[in-house]
Structure formats: C-alpha cells, structure tokens
Amino acid sequence: MQGKKIYQEKLFNNFQLSDRIPKENFYRRLSSELDLDYLYELTKVYYGSSGQKSIDPVVFFKLCLVGYLENIISDRKLIQHCSLRLDILYFLGYDIDEELPWHSTISRTRQLFPESIFEEVFTRVFMLCVDKGMVSGHTQAIDSAPIKANASMDSLELKVPEEELDAHLSKVRVQSYRDRQVQNKASKEQQVITANDQELKAITSRNKKWAKDQDQRTGAGNKGSRYTSNKTHYSPTDPDARISVKPGKARKLNYMSQLSVDTAHHVISDIKAYHADKRDNQYLQDITIRTQRRLRKGGLLWENLVADTGYSSGENYAFLESQGLKSYIPPHGTYKGGPDDFIYDKESDHYVCPQGKIIPFKKVFYEGVNNNKKKEYRASKKVCIGCPLRSTCLKKSQEKRITITYYVEEYERNIARVHSNQGRYMKRKRQSTVEPVFGTLKEYMGLRKVNTLGIKQANKVMHMSAIAYNLKKYLKFVTKMAKSAAKIGNAIFSELKATQNFIATILSHVNYSNVYLLKT
DSSP, X not given: OOOOOOOOOOXXXXXXXXXXXXXXXXXXXXXXXXXXXXXXXXXXXXXXXXSSOOOOHHHHHHHHHHHHHTTOOOHHHHHHHHHTOHHHHXXXXXXXXXXXXXXXXXXXXXXXXXXXXXXXXXXXXXXXXXXXXXXXXXXXXXEEEEEEOSOXXXXXXXXXXXXXXXXXXXHHSOOOHHHHHSOOSSOHHHHBOOOOHHHHHHHHHXXXXXXXXXXXXXXXXXXXXXXXXXXXXXXXXXXXXXXXXXXXXXXXXXXXXXXXXXXXXXOEEEEEEEETTSOGGGTHHHHHHHHHHHHXXXXXXXXXXXXXXXXXXXHHXXXXXXXXXXXXXXXXXXXXXXXXXXEEETTTTXXXXXTSOEEEEEEEEEETTTTEEEXXXXXXXXXXXXXXXXXXHTTTOSSOEEEEETTHHHHHHHHHHHTSHHHHHHHHHHHHHHHHHHHXXXXXXSOSBOOSSSHHHHHHHHHHHHHHHHHHHHHHHHHHHHHHHHHHXXXXXXXXXXXXXXXXXXXXHHHHHHHHHHHO
16 A cells, blocks of 8 residues: 655654764764863853853854864854754754854854964864874974965055055045945055065066066956065955965965874874965974974874975974984975085085185175075185186186085985985875875865964864864774774684683583493
8 A cells, every 4th residue: 555654743742862863973973082171161261250141162162173074164054054963963962942053153252262272172182192092203294285365366455655555545546435434454564565675676577577478368467367476465355364376376365274294193283374475494493393392292202204395494404403303304406515526625614626726614694585594615816816617617706605505414414314215205104194184174174265364263273174184083093993892802702602612512522421431
C-alpha cells in the first residue's frame, strides 16, 4: 500500500540535542576536548558591573571558531548557517528554541577584546597539541603569504605634504557634504608623504619606465592599472593595508601573514599579521623571538629554522646563530663573498689582487635605505698606477674599492648547511610542510580575505584561522590514537584468549591421560 507523509507541527515536543548528535560527530568531539572556561577570567576586565548582559565570551569564541572551520567569513551568513545545524547548536550550548546572538554583536565583541586574548587562546590550543606529543619543536618551517585586505584599489588617494593637505584635497576632488561629515579613518601620518627625496626620485623613474612599457597595452586605461606606490598613495578605507604584488598577479591592497609550522605533524606554532610593504627578512627576527618563547613555554628545544630565499640576510644569519639556531635559508642569487680572482687573507684582513698588490681594510659602514652593514677595502691611487689590468679592473674609478657584506662568515656557514645532504632534506621538508598549510588556511579556513579593518583586527582573524586549523589537526590525531589503542587492545585480548584456549586444551589432555592410567 502506498504511503503518504503529512507534516503537522506539534504543540509540545520532547526533544534533546544530545540524543540527535552522533557520538562521532566532529563538533560533539570538539566540545568534549575544548575547554574555554578560562576566558571568563581573561575577559572580565573588559566588562562593567551593571547594565545588560553581553554575549558569553565562550560562545563568541566558539562562533568565531565555527566560522573558520566552515570557511565562512561573513558574520551574518555565519549566524544563518549555525541556526540550521543541530551539531553546531550543541557545540555552542544553545537549544533549538533559543535565538542566536545578533550578527553585529560578533563584530563589536571582536573589536572589544584585544589581540592578546586571541593570542592566549592560540597558545592554549597549541599547548594541547604539545601535551599530546604532536609537536617536536626541533625544526620549524617559516613562510609568508599576502592576504587580501578589505579595501579596494579604487579607494586609493594621493599622499600630500602635511602643510598643504586640506588645500590639495580640495583641488583634486570635489568635497561633498557627506565627505566633510565623515572623518577619514587614516591618521595624519598615513595621509602625508613620509618618503625622502631619494625614494621619491626612484618612484619617478619607475613611473617613467611603467608609462613607456605599459601605457599602450590592453587595459592600460583602467583605473586599477595605474602605477601606484605606498610612498605616494594610501587607502582611507583601511590605512593599514598596503599595496603589494606577486609575479603574475594583480596589484592589490594586502596584509602579510607570517607563519611558523612545526614539521612533525604540521601544527602551526606562530602566526601574525604584518604590513605588506616590507620584505620577509625584515620580520624574521620578530617571528623567531615569539616562536622561541612559545616553544620554551611548552618545554621544547628548537634547533633548526627552515625558510626560503626571501628571509636571507647577513643580519638574520648572525641573529639566528646568537640564538643557538641552525639556519637553512638559501642566499639570494646576487650574493658574492668577494671579488673574483682576488685572494682574501683572513689573518691580516686584506685582499690580494691578481698582480700581488694588497687591498687593505678601511672601514665598516651602513649602506642603502635598509642600513645594510658592510666592510670596505680600498687601495691608494698609487698602487694601481702602471698596472696592466687597470683598464679592466678599475673601469671609471681611480682606485680599487671592494665592498662586501659584514657577515661573510655567517653567509658561508649557512651556505654550507644548505648545500649539505641535511640541507636538501630540509628544503623538501619545508615544501611539504608550510606551503600546504598556507594553502589549507586560504582555501578552507577563511583566510583568503580579511573581512575586518586595521592590522590589529587582521591579526585576530589570522589567529582564529590558525586555532581552527590546529584544533582540526588535534582531533584527527586524538581519534587516530584512540583507534590505534583499540586495535592494540583487541590484538592483546585475542592473544590472551588464544593462550587461554591453548592452556585449556593442554589441561584437558592431561586429565584424559590420568583417567586412562587409572582405568588400566
């Protein structure tokens, strides 16, 4: 007989979420493993003693966590998604007839709590992984990736001299009543030009080259294709965002995410948001200090640091050696330990040219915008007079001048490690460790774009994404350990059962023999 289902709502229901959520459900297991009660004490100072009650800080962090686990960066969509999922309601501690917090409450609470609270939650989750034996500590792989900011290139405006700011803005655009009422989010320092004359001249020459090479290409008339620089432009929408570009990709306003990953089970040991207008090697020392502090807190010893060429610099090599760390960072292709065909005398600290003339050490100085520490060796003009190699060796100058990095010995020790068998192994380890982690965060953990404004808020977003990643790794590891323990237990039980049966068989044969002897 054909059946037909007729739906009719009941006035009264006897329903429990715990009966409907399977024991092996991800959020049910996460609820039993994750304890966030310490947040009540940490966040108590940010609330008053009277007035309406706020959202529970534990519920807030769980809601944020769900957003990154489900790859949802919109607070509005997150609330809609959670209200339709029984397992998530169970994880949050809400019943089916309870209304979830309003989506704007999440945004306001995120701004209320400082970065230190999010970093503390990240550290606590990291320590869970340490306690389970997921973190070895001895080798950390470091890498970076640009994360798109919540601002458009169309929002860029020109920086101007400080004394002419208001006058300039009135010339380049018509200020409506709304423009005059809305305050610019950028500070005075971010709106004015801070570059020196040398930097501005370099930008001018790059502009001329860009105009010559790109101006006639398809799409060159678009507003987004114009040549822009952080020295001359800023975004009033998000002043902390910086223009950056990777080869083969469009110029965008980004933040820089710096990531450190333990190579044992790919647990993230550190993450932080930085401005995207600097090179990776300028952030390495800060990353190292924070990662080392966290590993020491977990009782772990750090020995090896693995990174790509972007982190290469003599200052970094020297710093890592002072911290007792072995660096496996390939140098830039432009690195040269010294001039060709010149012999270096380490004891006397001078160079000997192919004609046997001595080029003595003169001074240590700092060169360029980044103040790179260098050593200068220079011979007097008289030494090179009459030399047969003068025309090819000196070119335009009148005396031989050799400039090298101050950290040649640190470079050479690092290069020897990189080219060793251990160094080749470390390179493969880095490629299979930190790069897949970044790919997972960007594609599946809500880190493709920062949906907040300001570098402090971006740092909170990155910490929450890393927390979600580590918790997912943690639950997978715990489940695998439980299954392994169950298999071992079953194997031992089977062995004991087999042994028991064998002993019983032997005893039965012994009893049968005794009976036979008595009868005879």
